[in-house]
Amino acid sequence: xxxxxxxxxxxxxxxxxxxxxxxxxxxxxSSPEENSKTQSFEIKVTGISTPQTYTISCEKPTAGFxxxxxxxxxxxxxxxxxxxxxxxxLKKEVKDEMTDGDKGKSSLSCTYKASKRYxxxxxxxxxxxxxxxxxxxxxxxxEDGKSILFLRPDDKLT
Numbered sequence: 824x825x826x827x828x829x830x831x832x833x834x835x836x837x838x839x840x841x842x843x844x845x846x847x848x849x850x851x852x853s854s855p856e857e858n859s860k861t862q863s864f865e866i867k868v869t870g871i872s873t874p875q876t877y878t879i880s881c882e883k884p885t886a887g888f889x890x891x892x893x894x895x896x897x898x899x900x901x902x903x904x905x906x907x908x909x910x911x912x913l914k915k916e917v918k919d920e921m922t923d924g925d926k927g928k929s930s931l932s933c934t935y936k937a938s939k940r941y942x943x944x945x946x947x948x949x950x951x952x953x954x955x956x957x958x959x960x961x962x963x964x965x966e967d968g969k970s971i972l973f974l975r976p977d978d979k980l981t
Contacts, residue, residue, distance in 0.1 A: 895921040923948035
């Protein structure tokens with residue numbers, strides 16, 4: 824006796840099961856996200872008057888884990904795709920600082936949370952008027968084919 828059934832699962836993947844005699848065969852395909860060559864991270868920025876959420880799309884590495892790196896330039900924080908070799912490295916805090924004139928240093932620190940989410944905290948320099956971050960559009964939004972999110976300290980509350 825041979826029987827076959829196909830079911831569409833809630834997560835969007837397809838599952839096929841068949842019976843041959845007394846043997847059960849189950850074939851499952853993974854979700855579209857797992858088959859994709861990219862993965863998206865949600866980045867939530869706190870420590871500012873109105874928390875902000877951004878998304879950055881990263882190419883999946885052939886080995887290891889896609890992650891986020893934070894670097895500062897002259898006036899921007901650059902959040903870009905990176906890769907690490909282990910889950911322990913993925914969970915480490917990534918942080919950088921930037922000098923805000925004679926006011927001291929501001930910092931942006933990000934920590935990986937479950938489900939492809941990063942939570943970042945902006946700490947403005949003491950006595951600085953720049954109390955929030957704004958997204959800045961750059962002429963070249965990628966570097967070496969990697970997406971970059973530019974955030975600049977700003978004095979205008981959003």
